[in-house]
Structures are given as C-alpha cells and as structure tokens.
Amino acid sequence: MVPAPGKPAHMRPVSIPHPETWLKVTPSGLFCEPGGFFIDPTRAVDRAVISHGHSDHARPGHRHVLATRETLAIMTARLGEGRAGHAQQALAFGEVLTVNGVRLWLRPAGHVLGAAQICMEWRGSRAVVSGDYKRQPDPTAAGFEVEPCDVFVTEATFALPVFRHPLAEGEIAKLLRSVALFPERTHVVGCYSLGKCQRLIAMLRQAGWDRPVHLHGAHVALCRTYEELGVPLGTLRTATVAKKDDLKGAIVLAPPSAVADRWARRLAEPVAAVASGWMRVRQRAKQGGVELPLVISDHADWDELLATAMEVQAPEIWVTHGREDALIHALSLRGIRGRALHLVGRGEEDEGEPPEATAA
C-alpha cells in the first residue's frame, strides 16, 4: 500500500501551516497537538506513538500505545505485561491511520527490529520524526525508507565528521580473523541487548559462523523475542553456565560493562571486544580496556545524517539529541535551517553515550 499522497507542502504553491504550529516541544516530549498524541514521551501519557523499543524512547505506563507489532512485543518483553500500554495498537509499515484529522503512518527506520519513523500530515503539512535510524543494511531490521517532508526530525548521536562507520561486514571479518588467530581464547563482544546483539548474531551467521553463540544472561530474553518475531538466530547458549573449556574459541555476547569486569573472569583468557560507533575514536576505546574495537553502530553516521537530510528534501531539520552544533552548522552550509530541540532524557540507552566498559 502506498500511503503518502502527493508532495510535501513546501513544494506546493498553497499556504499551509508550518509544522511548528502543530508539532510542539513539551516537557514530556514532542506532542502532535491536533492528533492529541505524544511521540516517544519521556513520562507516562494518555496517548503515545513509539518509534522503537529502546528504553529512552519506550517508557512504561502510557494508557494507549501505538507502534509496530514488533515494537509492541519488544516493549512488553522488556517492561512486563500491562506496563507497555493499557491498550496497544499495532500499525504496520505502509498502513495509514487518521487521528483527529492527522494522517499518521510508519516507515522503517532501519535502527532495530520494528523501529519506525513516525510520519504525520496535517492540513497538507508533513513532518517525519525519524526516531533513531541508520542507513547501513541490517539483517534483523527493515531498511530505512525516505519520506519527503516539510520538517524532518533527526537524531544526532554521531554528528561529527570523524564518525564514519565502516561497513559492518568488514568489522565482523575482523572479529573472525581474531578468533582464528587466538583459537584458545574467548572473544567477548560488548553490545547492547536490544538490536546490536541480534544484529551481530545474524551477521555472524551471514559470514558463515555456524557454531553456537554464547550469551550473557542479560541478552537471552530479547534474543528469544526476536526469534518469536521471526528473526532466526541459530544455536544460542548461555555463557554463564558454560565450562571454561567449552568457551575456548567461542564468541560470547555481553553488555559492554561486563566485558572487562568480574563477570568476564569465567571466560578463557578473554579478548575484550566492544561493538559500537564510539569505537571509531581510539582513545575512547582504549579507556574502556577494549582489546578489539569493532565499529558497528545502529545509528546514522555523519555521511548518512547529511545524505538523509538532503534526500528528504525538508527545508528545515529539527535535531532531537546528540551533537547538534556540528550538524546544524553543516546543514546551514547546504541551505537547510537546523533547529536544536534539546529534548531531555534521550540517548540513555544503546549508543547515546560512549560505553564505560571500565565502570564497575
């Protein structure tokens, strides 16, 4: 189904309301006034539209939650039955809903399984809230789709020109070369439990790794959720109960804080790896005691942020969180108006901040 009718407002000659008149920044987050719903609100609200399941976007206690089927399932798994919206409404990619005269639809954001951009059109004026997104392929998430609009609301986690993520395949190959070089050691890869973990497993499978992948206890539940949602991950084992000898030459996925800390003592001479966009900067990686940095991110890098800004053809771009200075400067060089929203409470899960692998 093709949901988007016609062109965005700024390409048409008629006088149409600017999105800032109907999409407002409030202490609870972005609020679509005529639609009466919040987007990724930071506190419990009556009606919430949720872009994806990371905890800084998907908070507990809303009365009514609208999201993709996958995001609803992930929220329920993480927050518990009943806390992920008293009423849940699933909206598939491409389906269009009208809420108090606001046309509302979702497009894939490519960030994690179920992650959606939230597209809204009111009186011919169209705004797209990207949530977190990336443009690199990910076998566990539907690929980002461009939706032309009048205002595009973007993240800016990696908005500095030093952040250019290499192709993730190359980083996976680097991990496998290291496993071949140190066959007696356990490679423990620090990664976030929602999204990065499953993407790594799926990419290892694509690269031909058909042995079991071992998991830290914190990663088990969401892998199960992914499989229930139809993302096959192959044979998974729990690292916590495995014998040290069985972990020689194994790949173990764990939260970033665990790879160089007490938990890792159970592993066989572990090689500490972390998969994150922050690994691009050597000093940051070294501080965390990382031995094998893997630059794999679920967020857009500098080039993707700028390319996306051009492709959506929006004359104005709002920046929710991250390093807005550099991005707004670079957009101005391209004739695009940038506005920093300073939304609070963002960037607290996944890669919002550099991981502190040393923080015990």
Added chain:
Amino acid sequence: MSLPAFAELLERLVFTPGRNAKLALLGQWFAEQPDPDRGIGLAALTEELAFTAAKPAVIREIAAERTDPELLRLSYDYVGDLAETVALIWQPRAGVNAPPPTLSEVVETLETAPKPEVPALIAGWLDTLDAGGRLALIKLVTGGLRVGVSARLARVALAEWSGQAVEEIEEVWHAVAPPYVPLFRWLEGAAPRPDPRDAPVFRPLMLAHPLEAADLAALRAEAWRAEWKWDGIRVQLTAGPGGKRLWSRGGEDISGAFPEILAAMDFHAVLDGELLVVRDGEVAPFADLQQRLNRKTVTARMRRDYPAAVRLYDLLVEGTEDLRPLPFDARRARLEAWHARAAPARMDLSALVPFDSIEALARLRDGARAASIEGLMLKRADAPYVAGRTRGLWWKWKRDPLTVDAVLMYAQRGHGKRSSFYSDYTFGVWREDGELVPIGKAYSGYTDEELAWLDRWIRSNTVNRFGPVREVERGIVFEVAFDAAQLSSRHKSGVALRFPRIARIRRDKPVEEADSLAAVMALVENRPAAD
C-alpha cells in the same frame, strides 16, 4: 603487501595489552608479508626507521585544505589528537581508484621526494586509504607509532616465529639494517646466518637466578667467587674498528645518552659492567642515574651533575678473541690484565669480595648497608659466559628487604589477565600533621586469594573515583617490603622506595598504627640527591 595490512597490525598492537598476544600478531605479520615490506614494518614498529618527512603542521595544513574549519575544530576538540582527527575526518577525493601504496613505496618515495612535494604526496596516499590506513600513514610519516613494541620484543617474536634461539638473533640484529632481507632469509632457512664481521653487535647477557635457602646449603665456598651487586643498570660495552656502542641489558643502544662513556671506549673489546653515577669515587643512589636514562641526547649540565661511570664485571671479547667459552677465573684474569694495560677512563673493576666460608659471606651480606649495594653476586669459578639465565652458574643474593607498614590509599585495575581486578596499590604513611602521604605503588607480592579478597574489599570501600583510580576508605595496612629507601624530589612524601612489593596484609593492625613518615625517613641511607 599494502599499507592497510600494516594498519590492521598497528591497530591490534595498540589495543593488545598481553605480551603473548603481541608476539602472535607479530609472528603472523612475519609469516604473511613479503619482503621488503615485512622488514620495513618491523623497522617502523621498533622505531629503527625514523621519518622526518612531515611535521604535524603539514598534516594540519593538508587537512585544512579539505575541511570546513568549524567542523575541523569541533572534531579536534572531541578527538583530542590531531593525527587521529585528520585520519577520521579525511574525505577522499571522488573518483580516486588507485590502489593503496605499499609500505616500501611510501618509504622509498619519501626518501627521494623534494620537500615541497611531500604534502601533495601524502594527500594522494590518504585518498586511497580507509580511516585505519590513514592513521597508520600519518603516524608513520610523522614518526610516532608508539605501539609498545620494543626491539627486544620484536626479536623474541622473530625467534618464536622462526624457531631460532633469540640469542642467535641478538648477535646479528645490530649488523643488519632495514628491511632485514638477509635476516629473514636466514630465519626461513634459505640462507646462512648473516656475518656481523666487525660491526658492533650486542651479545646477550649472562643473567643470575635469585638464591634460595636450599641452593645456599649446597654451595661449597671454594668453587665460588663473590662480587657486590651494584644498584645501577647492566650494560655491555662494544668497541672496535667497526664502531662503538653502549647497550642496555635488553640490547637497546643507549650510546647517545652517555657520550662520556663512549669517549672513553678507545679500545677493541666487549665488556660487561654496571652503569652508575659516581661522584668523587662514591656511587650515587639509583635515583640519580634515573635522571640520565631514557634520553636521546644529554646536556652538559646533566653530564656535570650526574657523571656516569662503568664498574666492569667481565671481559667477553678481547680484540677478535671470543673469551666467553673460558671459565670465570680465566676471564677474570684476562679482565684484570686488560684493565691494567688499557686503563680506560671512567671505568673501574668490580672488586672480588674475599671470603673463606659461606657463613662469612652471609655475614658480609648482612653488614652491607650502603644504598648503592643491592646484595651479593655469586659466580661459579669454572662457569663459561653463557647467554640468558642458566641455573646454577650465577646467583644473585640480595640482602634482606626492609619493611614498612603502610596504609592502602588508592587502587587501580591491572592489565591483561588482571584487567578485572584492582591489583595496583598506592600506599602511604602518616605525616606528623596527621595526614597520610603516598610513598609508593606496588603490583605484586600477594597471592591470588589475597588479590580476590582485596578486589572485593576495594569495590565495597570506595570513597572516590578519579577516572580509573579508586580512592578507598583507610582500612587496610600492608607490610611493604622494599630494597632501599631513597630521597626523592618527585614524590610528595620526599622519599622513593626501590622495588616495593606487598609482603603481607596486616589485617590485625589498625590503620592508626601504620608507620610514620619519620620512620621511613630513618631508613634512607643515601645522602640527599642533587637537585
């Protein structure tokens, strides 16, 4: 092979704390890379190849030509390192599809290129590389790889990879130059060992084992010779028609830091000795010698304030005659005769300590309190000079350590296997005004069980964090053993300990009863270090 392979090696080495893992990575490099690139890479890692082709200013300039100044500023602010910022921010020119350069191509081109062409050459190469490759190139041409690979580690890696004894490699190492093609051909069995001829090469030192009580009981006085163990650094002096060098214990060329020793090496011989700072015939504390170490060059003032000398232990080669197979007594006689004849400036003999029984020797050892003496060396009279640490030929018999009861103040996590344990401890003693002042740091001496216990205790008694360092509650007293206490202007307490280690955890002792700074000061035996 091309620069990207070298870049990957560099990146792995930078992030790899473990020595064995470093050796494995280097071995893989030797095995996989062709000549001459593997040798050039080896020379770059050990900083035998020093580039001066480009200054950091050149890198900044070529980056500024390609980048918006505001974005460059914000990025540099964030990254904090110019080479890395430029490597990451570099936007390759569209349409470049030239292959990345090989290491030898970079080296050869820069050797011959006129200076004004260098920036364009570097920019052209940067366009062909990814971020890791660009960082490697920039670090390479500005001469600062700093990946923690010493020449010694590289030779061990060559030995492990090839199966040759490291001593064999040591003896030719300084006679071969980058890219070391004859060396690699020999190590792969395709050619005979390169012949150093007259070139000044390092010969691996003979080393001693610590003497344990059981070994002591088996010693017969008449079969052994004794010397004082001087507290300086072991060196080897090599001089002859092919040149002269002063080598450190690990075979590092430290000639540049000690020109007065080099000037005195007007002979054709290879000698083993202890490098010391000696003023008016008296050996100065180790802290004084430290002022002279790790310098490429030395000022006249340093030479005046910290005059260096060598106390000779052994004669390995005289003229072209290799004396190493001879027994100690014969070498000693040759050394004494040679020294009397050659009379080199700034060099004296390490005297033999006479004794008629092991008991008498033990008394001598206990009586030795000068800070410049660490203890005794016992050498078997009939032992040849053999490289490395062969049991039963030489013993080091250090005097009993001094001890102090100090309070644990700060803890930091270790590296490698210990990276999850708080294993590095800073400890202090009480000053008169009731403040605790740090006097040293120790990383060893405890058992695995004690380490685990301390780690738990530190995690639950942290009062402050400074980056990786935790400040802890005053609650643990260590009995710290050390070889000597010396005055030091570098430490807040004014005192530095030689070789401190944790002897015991004094769980019985309240922190108030730990030692005072005055008690530690009373153990200082040397006169004040010069400023």
